[in-house]
Amino acid sequence: MIKMLRLFGLLCALSGMAVHAGQVANLYQADVAAEGDWQRDALKQVLTRVSGKSDIAAAPELEGEFKQASAYIKQFEAIRHADGNRMRVLLDAVKVNQLLQQNNIAVWGAxxxxxxxxxxxxxxxxxxxxxxxxxxxxxxxxxxxxxxxxxxxxxxxxxxxxxxxxxxxxxxxxxxxxxxxxxxxxxxxxxxxxxxxxxxxxxxxxxxxxxxxxxxxxxxxxxxxxxxxxxxxxxxxxxxxxxxxxxASVMSAQSDSDYVLEVQHLTDLPALVQVQKLLQQMVGVSEVTIVRYDSDSAQYKLSTSISADGLMNALRFNPRLRVVAEENTAEYQSVNAGQQPVFSRFEYVKL
The missing domain is CATH 3.40.50 (Rossmann fold)
Structure with a gap:
């Protein structure tokens, strides 16, 4: 209850803010020199970008992982450059996130x-x-x-x-x-x-x-x-x-928590589905289900391994969703047969 009250206060503070964030492309892709240990360099580059920690390669708990960096690589290709050959390397996002999660290191999404x-x-x-x-x-x-x-x-x-x-x-x-x-x-x-x-x-x-x-x-x-x-x-x-x-948000190694958010101005099925896909792409979100649809609004239940505050930090930079400021907004609403927290209402924004 305290967690949801704190989040509700954060939402109220954010509701008047205009946010127009960018989405980082290829968050788990590295571009490294072909010479030397390019697999280790690729893992270091991606871990640094996803965690925001420039010294992450020096973390003693990750030393063994850098020795088996190849286990995190999904695809790679050699690229010719005027200044030398390079490798373009795609890492496994799930494995990278799990590694950070296991070591209690926060993950910063796209x-x-x-x-x-x-x-x-x-x-x-x-x-x-x-x-x-x-x-x-x-x-x-x-x-x-x-x-x-x-x-x-x-x-x-x-x-x-x-x-x-x-x-x-x-x-x-x-x-x-x-x-x-x-x-x-x-x-x-x-x-x-x-x-x-x-x-x-x-x-x-x-x-x-x-x-x-x-x-x-x-x-x-x-x-x-x-x-x-x-x-x-x-x-x-x-x-x-x-x-x-x-x-960035620390992903819990324990069981997922469920949160419900309501999105308004969903006037057609493509918009309904697109919001579901946007939410599924968020770091730490394992499942998104639509639990209610009425007129032009829908409620989505998110199963996530990050805290409510962390979830809000991610949502505030989604250009398709804008927090709706409402006075006397109920902190909890009945969803189906059970009580699930509705921690915010959003408006869908057509770009």
Missing amino acids: LRPDILVWLVQQKEGNRSFVRRSEQPLNAALQQSFGEAGLPLLLPLYDMDDLLNLSETDVWAGFWQQINQVSVRYRPDIVVLAAVDITEQDGQPMLRLNWQRQENGRTYRDEIIEKDESSLMQSFAASLSSQLAQQY
């Missing part, structure tokens, strides 16, 4: 927040937006976010942006101005990243200071690396670790 990054570089006292996709910092940013499974939004830096936002605004963290300009991109998260040159042991190094705000709190981090690729990989790892702590 529906993740869209992240808008304002990137500024300072050279010899001059600050400028990193605007062109071919710039090393920009190219490294896109590659690193892709490998980490972080949906990236890049500003257009067009007249609308440049007339209302300056490099100094981003460098200094003037959030009121930044948030106003960012509205047009409809991001879930806005990140400011400022890059300059520093020295470490007498050697020039790249330094990145980044920050984001959420619920009145500002998160900051500083990263120093030798080159653009290493800098952005560390940036993506740092951000991914933060977000995974918030949105």
Whole structure:
């Protein structure tokens, strides 16, 4: 009962939020160099992306699994690249999730927040937006976010942006101005990243200071690396670790729990079936059944190995479902012969 009350409060807080998240494609697919132990590298890449933990390969409880990484591979193919041969490897999602579950490591599903990054570089006292996709910092940013499974939004830096936002605004963290300009991109998260040159042991190094705000709190981090690729990989790892702590869910090794949610505005059979499929694709959900259909709404019972809070964190980033705010919403309703918790009502959104 306490768990459902806490979740109900969370739903009320989220009901006014507009969420337009991205779905990470190929969450369990790795792209690694063909040289060396590519099977181990593929397992490490996928585990890092799904858990949000950049140091997961160092976990002693997983040491034995990396020695038998081939057991997690479903498909692979060799890919020729100008910079060397690579392997495209598809891992078994069920086995990967079970491995994390057995070791009490949270799993972060494919529906993740869209992240808008304002990137500024300072050279010899001059600050400028990193605007062109071919710039090393920009190219490294896109590659690193892709490998980490972080949906990236890049500003257009067009007249609308440049007339209302300056490099100094981003460098200094003037959030009121930044948030106003960012509205047009409809991001879930806005990140400011400022890059300059520093020295470490007498050697020039790249330094990145980044920050984001959420619920009145500002998160900051500083990263120093030798080159653009290493800098952005560390940036993506740092951000991914933060977000995974918030949105990833530990899957219980015990029996599944049942939750019921109601979805409105289902005007035809294809929509009814599509919602069922969307729910079945969520991490930790083992079964979805329709327990009631009336007019244009349906109730779905979900059997899941994650908590109600974890389930809500996943649902909030589904672009097809929007939480309905209702006063005096009953926390429990009778479903068929038994009492099942109806922990939220959603609206189906046609895209």
